[in-house]
Amino acid sequence: MAKLSNVKRVKIQEQKPDLKIVKEKKTKPYSDIDLNNWKDYGYIKTDTWWEFASRDNSHGHSNEYHGNYIPQIAQQLYERFTKKGDIVLDLFLGSGTSAIEALNMDRRCIGVELKPEQVEIVKNKFSSKELVTEVNLICADSASIEVKEKIQARLDVMREEKAQFLMLHPPYDDIIKFSDRKEDLSNCSSTQEFYELFKQVAQNGYDMLEKGRFAALIIGDKYANGEIVPLAADCAAKMREIGFKMKAVIVKNMEGNERAKGKTANLWRYRALNGGFYIFKHEYIYVFQKS
Numbered sequence: 001m002a003k004l005s006n007v008k009r010v011k012i013q014e015q016k017p018d019l020k021i022v023k024e025k026k027t028k029p030y031s032d033i034d035l036n037n038w039k040d041y042g043y044i045k046t047d048t049w050w051e052f053a054s055r056d057n058s059h060g061h062s063n064e065y066h067g068n069y070i071p072q073i074a075q076q077l078y079e080r081f082t083k084k085g086d087i088v089l090d091l092f093l094g095s096g097t098s099a100i101e102a103l104n105m106d107r108r109c110i111g112v113e114l115k116p117e118q119v120e121i122v123k124n125k126f127s128s129k130e131l132v133t134e135v136n137l138i139c140a141d142s143a144s145i146e147v148k149e150k151i152q153a154r155l156d157v158m159r160e161e162k163a164q165f166l167m168l169h170p171p172y173d174d175i176i177k178f179s180d181r182k183e184d185l186s187n188c189s190s191t192q193e194f195y196e197l198f199k200q201v202a203q204n205g206y207d208m209l210e211k212g213r214f215a216a217l218i219i220g221d222k223y224a225n226g227e228i229v230p231l232a233a234d235c236a237a238k239m240r241e242i243g244f245k246m247k248a249v250i251v252k253n254m255e256g257n258e259r260a261k262g263k264t265a266n267l268w269r270y271r272a273l274n275g276g277f278y279i280f281k282h283e284y285i286y287v288f289q290k291s
Contacts, residue, residue, distance in 0.1 A: 023036045024036075027083075029212065030081055030082065030083065030164070030212065030213055030214060031079075031080060031081060031082070031083060032083045032084060033079070033080070041079075044076065044079055044080060045076055048248060048249060048250045048251060049250075049251055049253075050073075050076070050250055050251070050252040050253065050285070051252070051253040052070060052072050052252075052253075055070045055071070055072075056070065056071045056072055056075075068094050068095045068097050068169075069097060069169050069218050070097075071097055071100070071101050073216075073218060073252070073285060074097060074098055074101035074102075074167070075101060075105070077165070077167075077214075077216050077285075077287075078101065078102070078105050078107060078165070079105070080214075081165055081213070081214040081216075081287075082105075082107055082164055082165045083164070084105075084106040084107065085106065085107065085108065086107050086108070086164035086165060087107070087108045087109065087110060087155070087158060087160055087163045087164050087165070088102045088107055088108070088109045088110070088163065088164070088165045088166075088167055089109075089110050089111075089112075089151065089163035089165070089166050089167070089205060089208055089209065090109065090110070090111045090112065090166075090167040090168075090169075091112045091142040091147075091166075091167075091168060091201050091204065091205050092112075092113075092142065092167075092168060092169050092170050092171075092201075093111030093112055093113040093118075093119075093122065093137070094113065094118070094169070095118075095121075095122065096111065096122035096125055098111060098167045099111050099122070099125075099126070099135045099137075100125065102134070102135070103126075103130065103134055103135065108133075108134045108135065108158060109134070109135050109136070110135075110136045110137075110138065110151060110154050110155070110158075110163065111135070111136070111137050111138065112138045112139075112140055112142045112147060112150075112151070113137065113138070113139060114139070114140070114141055114142070114178075114179065114181060114183060114184055115139075115178070115179050115181070116139045119137050119138075119139045122137060123137060136154040136157070136158065138150050138151065138154065141183040142201045142204060143183065143185075143197045143198075143200040143201045143204070144183075144204075147204055148204055148207060148208060151163075151204075151208050152208070155208075161210070162208060162209055162210035162211075162213075163208055163209055163210065163213075164209075164210050164213050165209075165213060165214055165215070165216075166205040166206075166208075166209045166213075166214070166215035166216070167215075167216055167218075168201070168202065168205060168215065168216065168217045168218070168219075169217075169218040169219070170185055170198055170201070170219060170235070171184070171185045171186035172219060172220050172221075172222055172231055173185075173186070173188065173191055173194045173222055173229070173231055174186055174187070174188065174194075175222050185197050185198060185201075191229060191231075194231075195234055195235065195238060198235055198238060199238040199241070199242065202217075202235075202238060202239050202242055202244075203242050206239075206242050206243060206244065206290060209290050210290070211290055211291075212289065212290060212291070213289070213290055214247070214287060214288065214289050214290075215239070215244060215287070215288045215289070215290065216285060216286065216287055216288070217232075217235060217236060217239060217284075217285070217286040217288070218283065218284070218285050219231055219232045219235055219283065219284055219286075220232060220254075220280060220282070220283035220284065221280065223277055223280075226275070226276075228277070232283070232284040232286070236249075236284075236286045239286070239288055240288075243290070243291070244288035244289065244290060244291075245288060245289045245290075245291045246286065246287075246288055247287045247288060247289050248285075248286070248287040249284060249285075249286055249287075250284065250285040250286075250287070251282050251283075251284060252282060252283050252284070252285055253281060253282055254280075254281060254282060254283050255281050
């Protein structure tokens with residue numbers, strides 16, 4: 001009988017399958033970003049200084065409309081604060097940047113524009129099918145009571161009770177005249193009247209926005225009568241008065257996005273030296289949440 005000490009012992013190792021643990025996708029109620037894989041989103045800005053080398057003129061965008069914001073702003077905001085299928089409500093639609101980028105990113109859009117001729121121009125940027133299922137254009141005064149009924153009717157067609165994101169890019173007071181219409185915020189008789197009408201627009205947007213969702217205000221300041229007029233801060237204050245909670249103040253460099261850049265640089269430099277002011281090279285993006 002062999003001694004136990006002489007018995008060769010063979011350790012049998014169990015072959016365990018190489019299983020990878022798949023984590024359940026972790027997202028916020030207002031975004032498709034998977035927080036378990038947050039390192040994959042390096043292209044999303046999380047700081048308060050935004051700089052873009054040039055305007056994105058691809059995928060349906062153009063800069064033929066003076067005063068439109070650059071598409072990269074929508075790209076960043078939609079990625080952070082909307083989900084696929086969500087509805088963006090833009091109450092100053094202009095050339096349609098918000099709507100174009102909504103379709104590019106599998107979102108939907110309701111856009112309100114005061115000028116009927118501009119609405120027709122924007123309509124031509126979309127197919128007949130898209131204008132039924134994904135983009136709804138409304139020709140109306142965004143400061144009016146009636147506009148909410150029109151927006152609600154479009155939301156009903158799109159089977160939503162409220163919009164999921166609000167975009168506001170108003171005229172910068174009277175810096176650029178967009179029309180001769182008295183309802184146009186760029187035709188206000190005073191900056192105070194501009195603030196009052198803007199607040200009415202923002203209130204309509206607040207009422208049509210889903211609770212807990214986000215809004216963005218894109219705006220700059222102006223220089224008049226020898227002093228800075230802080231349009232951005234004052235309009236942001238109006239939104240807080242309505243009930244919006246401020247989440248971020250972003251400064252965006254706009255040097256690379258100016259039309260006819262450089263052609264009047266010397267003239268403005270002379271005016272700055274002569275008038276004792278500095279030339280604007282930035283604008284603001286305020287981010288709010290409906291609490």
